[in-house]
Structures are given as C-alpha cells and as structure tokens.
Amino acid sequence: MAGDSQVHMDHDMEIGVTPTAVKKLPKHMREAQISTERTHLIADPIKKPRQRYVQKDGKCNVHHGNVQETYRYLSDLFTTLVDLRWRFSLFIFTLVYVVNWLFFGLLWYIIALIRGDLWHSDEEGWTPCVENLNSFVSAFLFSIETETTIGYGYRVITEKCPEGIILLLIQAILGSIVNAMMVGCMFVKISQPKNRAETLMFSHKAVISVRDNKLCLMFRVGDLRNSHIVEASIRAKLIRSQQTKEGEFIPLNQTDINIGFDTGDDRLFLVSPLIISHEINEKSPFWELSQAQMDKEEFEIVVILEGMVEATGMTCQARSSYLDKEVLWGWRFTPVLSLEKGFYEVDYNSFHDIYETNTPSCSAKELAATLREGQLLPTLSSLTPEPPKPYTLEPLSTHNPLTKEVDKGEEGERGEINGSAAALEDQPGLD
Template sequence: MAGDSRVHMDHDMEIGVTPREVKKLPKHLREPQIPTDRTHLIADPVKKPRQRYVQKDGKCNVHHGNVQETYRYLSDLFTTLVDLRWRLSFFIFTLVYVVNWLFFGLLWWLIALIRGDLLHADEEGWTPCVQNLNSFVSAFLFSIETETTIGYGYRVITEKCPEGIILLLVQAILGSIVNAMMVGCMFVKISQPKNRAETLMFSHKAVISVRDNKLCLMFRVGDLRNSHIVEASIRAKLIRSQQTKEGEFIPLNQTDINIGFDTGDDRLFLVSPLIISHEINEKSPFWEMSQAQMEKEEFEIVVILEGMVEATGMTCQARSSYLDTEVLWGYRFTPVLSLEKGFYEVDYNNFHDIYETNTPSCSAKELAARLREGQLLPQLSLLTPEPRPHNQDLATHRQHLTDKEEPQGDEEKGGETNNGSANPLEEKP
C-alpha cells in the first residue's frame, strides 16, 4: 500500500499535480470479473442510430453514382439549370450573356475588318457597315447595345450593309431566346414551391398511445403562414430492411402506412396544427409489435405532405422522417390551441411538447384480444386519468388536481363519500 502511494505521488510530482490521497479499490473491482448472461444483458451497448433515408428538413439522403447516360441531363436542359445550386446558377447566368455578347461582338468586328471599315473609317465619302465602329471594344459595346436594346445613338448600322442587317436579325432572335431561357430559369428557381415548404412544420417526435381503446401512432403537422395549403393531403411510408420467403434481401423496402386513406382523413384542412393518427390494426405493420419489440426494431417512417400553394397555385411538397429512436411509446402531444375573445390562438412554443400517459406495453394484437375477452375492462379506466405533465409547470398541475378533487356537496350522503362512477345501492327494508 505504501509503495502504491509512493508511486502515485512521484507520478503527480512529475506532471506538476498536487499529490492526492490514494484510496484502495474494493475487492470486486480489483479482481477480474467473469462475464455472465446477466452482466452481458446489462452491459449491452446502446443501439446505434441508423442512417436516415430522408433528413428532417425533407432532403433525401441518396446520391446517384456511376451514371453512364449523362446525356439525359442535357436533353432536359431547363430542369438541369433550375436544379443547380445558386452559385452555379449565377455563374452560368453571367457566363451565357458575356459569351453571347463577345461572340456577336467578334462577328461585328470581322465584318468591319473584311469590309475595310477599320482602315477607311476616317476617309470622307466612305460608308461603313456600322458607324463609329473602329476596334474590337467598340464592336463589343455595339453588340451589348443591340441585344439589350439600349440604343445610345452613337453607333448605328447603315442600310448599305446587307451582311450587317442579316447579323442584326440573327442576334435579335437569338438574344430573345437567351433572355427567355435564362430569365425563365431564374424566375422558376426563385418561385420554387419547396421554399413554401420551409414554413410547414412536423413534430420532432412521433408517439404511440391509446385512442378510443386502440393503439395509435401519432405525429403533429402545422403551417406557419396565414395563406393556406389548398387540397392538402398526407401519406406515410415505413422504410426498413426485409427478407422475402425466397431469401431475397430488400435493404430499403417501402410499406404504406394508412393514415386515413380509406376514410378521407388524409385530406387536411391545415388551418391550425393537426395530430395525424395511424390506427394500429390488422393491416398495420406495427400490429404484432409490443413496446419491447419496437425498441429492438430498426425502421424509419417517412411523412409526405402535399398540396397547392394558395398564392401561386403551384404544387408544394414537404417531407420529414422519424427513426425508431424518435417514436416514443406511451406519450401524447400537449394541446396548442386555445380559445380567445373572438378567435383561436395557436401556441407554437408547445408544438413539439409531449407528456407521458398510461399506455399498455403489449402489442395492438394482444390488446384487441384482451378487449374481446373482457380482461382489460377494469384496467381501461386507468388509461384515461389526468396525465402526468411532461413540459408543464408542476405547481399548476397540482393546483388543478386539488381543485378537481374538491367535494361537490351532493357526492356525500350520510357521512360516506362515493368514489365510484355510480351511485351507491340503497338497502331494501
């Protein structure tokens, strides 16, 4: 023990640290531990987060590589230009105009050079093709004035130059085409409906809890703008790996999650935030999953909201996703809508807030079987008490419970309090 202390003190002095008191470790920590099944279960590493298929902001995390038929991008040149990043769009926009002006400026300079206007410009009685064009710079300026229709009036084409008239027609036509294409690309890029999707919100988490005695998967959507999304509809996909009965492995298999397609609940009137619910029934991929099984699964839920922008009439699409670690069992969303004087107010501070609620940990299949057998009738009344708050003030919640438990006067008869939901039976004489 003294030798150990001396070694630690010497080491501390070497690195310039104040000597510390060395305590002897317990015996069970100094001896090597023998791994058992129980210690193995406790020491299991936390499940690593899987790679997202769709990011939270809606961008698909997929990159296309080894594309051999790149000519297909040029066949749809307009869409290719619109899909470019802003810095590339500005660079190409500027480059196209500069190259076009330089090209036609070169042609005007060649015409003047071939005709001899550059040599005889100062001679009296000589009629040049373009007056006051005596260098390549002046030809470049004349090309800019022609295509942009500025018309300063200093340089002007004469009627005794047929080749100049033809070149003027060609430049006017091609200039109009270039203007239409480039300005159209910039306009479409600026007014892209995906910018409208930035004001559409999805909750950070999805929850699973009981609604009307049925397990439901829920998430919340909202729109921050006063201009609404017309004909809004929503759908969801379950992304997970699957192996078929024949042994084929499908890494990103897509399964549809019904969120009201058959009942029309997928059509949204998105004026205030809505809670989208998926009933876990026989057709649901979560039908046989309990809470413990779902914690072991690896999946991703992709949510797609579509509709038309009321201001422009263009179709807009917003996307988000929930990993298996972002689906919480036994929670509900905090209400965000309140009634004020003459209007409803939405509190977006509570948009992502959830609170814990009593939820059975069994699967929806087992819950439905127990309900049919009547085994959960006493327990179901426990699923709807006042929930324990998750993001609210605890003092306010306790005061609410105190006010709720005050006797009403008519609940006490003969000094006895009725705690049940039915009146006590009277004894017959």
Template sequence: QRYVRKEGKCNVHHGNVRETYRYLTDIFTTLVDLKWRFNLLIFVMVYTVTWLFFGMIWWLIAYIRGDMDHIEDPSWTPCVTNLNGFVSAFLFSIETETTIGYGYRVITDKCPEGIILLLIQSVLGSIVNAFMVGCMFVKISQPKKRAETLVFSTHAVISMRDGKLCLMFRVGDLRNSHIVEASIRAKLIKSKQTSEGEFIPLNQTDINVGYYTGDDRLFLVS
C-alpha cells in the same frame, strides 16, 4: 442515420451514374435543378459569351470592309457608324441584343452582311432571353424553402385512441398563409426478407393516415 431528413429531402445519394449524357437531353430541367451559384454563373456566362461572339463578328466585318482605315473619312460609309475598335463592336453587340439602342452606333443600309447579322443576333438573342429568363423564373417559383416553415413533432408516440393503439405525430405550419388542400402521406421503411429469400434493405409500406376518409387534410384552409 435518417432516410428522410427533417426538411423532407431523401437522404439518398446516387452513385456510379454512367449515362450522364442523359442530363443534356433535358438541358432545361438540368439547369433548373442546379444550385443557385452554378445557375447564376451559367446565366452570366451565356450572355457574356453571346455578346463577345457577335461583337467579334461585328469587328471582323468592319475590319474586312476597311472601315478601320476610314474612321476619319467623312466620304466613307461604314457598316456601323462610330465603330472604331473591338470595344465599340462589343458595346454595339450588347446594344443590339438587349435592344437598348443608344443611337450613337447605328448600322447603315450599305452593309447587307451587317443587316443579315443583325437579324441573326436579334432572333438568337430572343431565344437566349426566353430560355434563360424562363429557367430563372421556374427556379425562383419553386417552393423548395416552403418546407422550412412546416414543423414536425420531435418524437412520434404510440398511444391508445378509441380503444386502438395509434401512431401519432404532429405537423404544424408557421405561416399565416396556409397551403391549400394540404394532405399528408406516411410510409414505413424497414428491411424485409421475402419468402424466396431475397433481402430488401429499404422496403416501403404505405401507412393509412385517413386518405379514404379525408382525415389526411392537415390544415383548416381547404
């Protein structure tokens, strides 16, 4: 079984990880490392939950102030005009957080608690936008699929070159836009037993592929 797969990923699975809470200490990197389906699910859920949460608060404010009982009363000044139920409160929450502002539902100056809630939702919405959009941007910009167009020879061979036995394999880039300053590293992975009797199943040894002479530069563009 291969230690490193053809696409460059290590074929190693972490097991018995007990301190899973450490992933939450760096929640941004954890979200970026998730698979796309989970990332998109969290993206949709975060926005939906915040819209529903603030929509519920807008509805509670209107309900406690008695705006629902004076919907048809022209002399009554509600907290939010044209807010007549939870659905309209939910729509107003979306309009506020996304700064759409259709103009049909508008907060009035006779509702100080609504003004405070508007400020809180605007600030929190900006934080959510910065966090989630930044997470999606970083995930999209990661060149994980770039390795799909880097091909390696199926077999490595050992042959004479300048009077020396050399390990040789070929690497090619299928794209016209080559990677700038691309270099290669090679490692020999094999089991080893130390002089003290310790057995190391995956001992890694660097193979010199021209690092000091600059021969490790793969492609023509540099």
C-alpha cells in the same frame, strides 16, 4: 468433466481430445455479445443510429453514382438548369450572356475587318457598316447595346451593309431566345413551391399512445402562414430492411402506413396544427410489436405532405422522417390551441412539446385480445342459467360446512345458500 482429456461415449468408444490453449481475442471482439433474439453478433450493446433515408428538412439522403448516360440530362435542359444550385445557376446565367455578347461582338468585328472599316473610317465619303466601330472593344459594346436594346446612339448600323442587317436580325432573334430561357429559369427557380414548404412544420418526435382503446401512432403537422395549402393531403411510408421467404434481402423496403386514405382522413384542412393518427390494427406493420420489441426494431417513417399553394396554384410538397429512436411509446402531444376573444390562438412554442401518459407496453394485438376477453366474459356470464332461489331458511353459522357461494353473473355479486340436512328434510315434497 472439463479437465478430462478423454470423453467416454456409451462406455464403448473413447475419443481422444487434446486440450488447446484458448487465444485471447481482441478487445472489440471480447465486447461482442450474442443477441438472444437475432442470429448475428452485436458489437456494441448500444444500438447504433440508423442512417436516414430522408433528412428532417425533407432532403433525400441518396447519391446517384456511376451514371453512364449523362446525356439524358441535356434532353431536359430547362429542368437541369432549374435544379442546379444557386451559385451554379448564377454562374451559368452570367456566362451565357457574356459568351453571347462576345460571340456577336467578334462577328461585328470580323465584318468591319473584312470591309476595311477599321482603316478607312476617317476618310471622307466612306460609309462603314457600323459607324464609330473601330476596335474589338467597340464591337463588343455595340453587341451589348444591340442585344439589350440600350441604344446610346453613338454606334449605329448603316443601310449600305446587307451582311450587317442579316447579322442584326440573327442577334435579335437569338438574344430573345436566350433572354426567354435564362429569365424563365430564374423566375421558376425563385418561385419554386419548395420554398413554401419551409413554413410547413412537422413535430420533432412521433408518439404512441391509446386512443379510444386502440394504440395509435401520432405526429403533428402545422402551417405557419395565413395563406392556406389547398387540397392538402398526407401520406406515410415505413422504410426498413426485409428478407423474403426465398432469402432475398431488400435493404429499403417501403410499406404504406394507413393514416386515413381509406376514410378520407388524409385530406387535411390545415388551418391550425393537426395531430395525424395511424391506428395500429391488423393491417398495420406495428400490429405485433410491443414496446420492448419496438425498441429493438430499426426503421424509418417518412411522412409526405402535399398540396397547392393558394397564392400561386403550384403544387408544394414537404417531407420529414422519424427514426425508430424518435418514436416514443407512452407519450402524447401538448395542446396548442386555445380560445381567445373572437378567435383561436395557436401557441407554436408548445408545438413540439409532449407529456407522458399511462400506456400499456403490450402490442396492439395483445391489447385487442385483452379487450375482447374483457367484453366476452360478461356476455358469457349473462348466458349462464340463474340458479334456483333457495327456500327461506334460518341463518346458520358462517362455519357451517354446507355454506356455498353462487356467482350471480355480470354484477359479480355473491349469495349464500344456507341450509342443513335437517331443514331440507322438513320441506314438503322432499324425500
């Protein structure tokens, strides 16, 4: 008994048990519940939202920390500048030009200082290196005029200054390189195809329902622009934690979700919104998951749409993701396409709309087994030998104990064999 202080085992051994006071656990520990299907404790009965790996707008929620070899970024300086945020790009753009002008302005000022042009410029017969250059400010302005080819005509280099001619050549060449690099960075940054991805839409939710007697995972994609995405293709990844048989824990394991790459259905003609379907079959990671099990799973589905921008020919990629709570079981997408006079009308107000439909809550594996059994039963019935036709007898009462029912096969019809011992004895050929 629970109140006894001794426990008897096989009536031969007595084990002394000293009752101890049970300590009251903290509130957050008392609310913990042990899951019947998992071995760990769940502190909150409500499943906490999973941290996204990819945001809805396509940004990857990953931060690279403790990078030691930062010099690798300088080996690809152009890409580094293009990848910077706009405020940093504009700051570097301005800083590079200002520093370049200041540097060459300082060199022009040093030349004028060494030649003595700052003190003898007003003397008759004195030929300075640069006319009307009498201070650092004027040297800085001359540097800007030289590199930007403004040419006001007030400050001009003379032919009796070989060091100035050499410096002019160097500044012209380096200025062209700086212009090419900085303008090129700005042009590439402005024309980046990721801006084209802003007009590619993904439905807010993914749904699971039956298509052609098979459970399918579906989501919708669309393009708002009239210019099309050429060679558009789509793929999907399932991201969830996994533990191998050897005990290795993989926190963000990636698994391919087949959305038609073996049949070519992943190649899209994205003129109007399309519903992308993943058939949950034996190769699907959702094959053995029912609706109840799906609600307990923690996963994220990342979808990637790629193609070339028709206007520029550059490759564009749009991304989105669906958490486990954003995959709804037993729903379908509302149609958005209607036929008008001479054209098809797309209603983007209903792009994200869904409606509920009758869907079995069992797993795709169980549904397939049920459908197979339903198809095999008629086949087996048709192979059963047909019973011999009874002799023509007079109908007897329905209370006759000799009345029997015979299954005639696929049609499920029932026949009755009516007879009696006396009637059978009267038939010829029967003993």
